[in-house]
Amino acid sequence: MTFEVGDKAVVPSHGVGIVKEISKIPVDGVDYEMYIIKILDNGLTYSVPVDNLGANGIREVIPVDAVEKVYEVLRDRDTPADKQTWNRRYREYMNKIKTGDPLEVAAVLRDLARLKSEKTLSFGERKMYDQAHSLIVQEVAVARDVDEQVIKDEIEAIFEV
Numbered sequence: 001m002t003f004e005v006g007d008k009a010v011v012p013s014h015g016v017g018i019v020k021e022i023s024k025i026p027v028d029g030v031d032y033e034m035y036i037i038k039i040l041d042n043g044l045t046y047s048v049p050v051d052n053l054g055a056n057g058i059r060e061v062i063p064v065d066a067v068e069k070v071y072e073v074l075r076d077r078d079t080p081a082d083k084q085t086w087n088r089r090y091r092e093y094m095n096k097i098k099t100g101d102p103l104e105v106a107a108v109l110r111d112l113a114r115l116k117s118e119k120t121l122s123f124g125e126r127k128m129y130d131q132a133h134s135l136i137v138q139e140v141a142v143a144r145d146v147d148e149q150v151i152k153d154e155i156e157a158i159f160e161v
Helices: 050-056 064-075 086-099 102-118 123-144 148-160
Strands: 008-011 015-027 030-039 045-049
Touching (some): 015 045, 045 050, 064 123, 064 148, 086 102, 086 123, 123 148
Antiparallel strands (some): 008 015, 030 045
16 A cells, blocks of 8 residues: 555544655655555644554555444444453553454444443543544545535534444
8 A cells, every 4th residue: 555645544543644744754764655644633743654554553544335333233233342441441442442443343333322322431431432423523524525514513413223
């Protein structure tokens, strides 16, 4: 997988970014070709070696036809809620978010939304919910080429049912 300047890429745990430049950076006398990716949500600049994309989980934005699979995960009410202690759930959810897999992130969002409907989320749960929500909204909005508010409204409608 290769990117060109201007391409959009997903950086796990950070969201969707745009490849701003491809540059050579010397490290210990060796020149490494690097993608410089600017994250859309917060302006963070992320550098990654061109040869190391797969190891970092950086990937292309999901195709528009995969968006429905994400929505199916969000709508799924049959999967039983995780009954582990909070610290185990937290680790498991963070590992899912770090994979950058939109289906895994959607599962975390769904589970936390379900929990949110039952009780007030703790600070850590709320922070994780917000992160998963933001990652899904960004990627689906970019995949469908619509405003993020449209996606937020659609997700809110899914969880109201």
